[in-house]
Amino acid sequence: MNKPTEAELEILSILWKMGEASVRQVHEKLAETKDTGYTTTLKIMQIMHAKGMLSRNEQSRTHIYSPLTNxxxxxxxxxxxxxxxxxxxxxxxxxxxxxxxxxxxxxxxxxxxxxxxxxxxxxx
Structure with missing residues (x-):
């Protein structure tokens, strides 16, 4: 298992609660507690997908991410x-x-x- 960074762990904790979400939904949750840009959230989630931490459903225009890590x-x-x-x-x-x-x-x-x-x- 890849050891998640602090930022990745924050995203994982949101997705563990939500089950699945778009980048926008994750970003809105993160923005409640920290000052971070949408593009930063997007980039981290893309990296997490590449690392195998997240799955990405590309069926619709808005990609939906789900945690792959337990x-x-x-x-x-x-x-x-x-x-x-x-x-x-x-x-x-x-x-x-x-x-x-x-x-x-x-x-x-x-x-x-x-x-x-x-x-x-x-x-x-």
Missing amino acids: QKETQKSLLKNLMSTAFGGSSKSLVIQALGEENPSQEELNEIRNFLDQLENKKS
């Missing part, structure tokens, strides 16, 4: 890379850093506890 697999790969490079392979350090920087809600803490319980039960 969200869970991409997240897993990026997290594995981050953990090995930034945290020396320590999942504990990564989790402590992530939770230390944020202020998780009680609901999030309960979900994390339940997840840890499930992991422990698998090992028993």
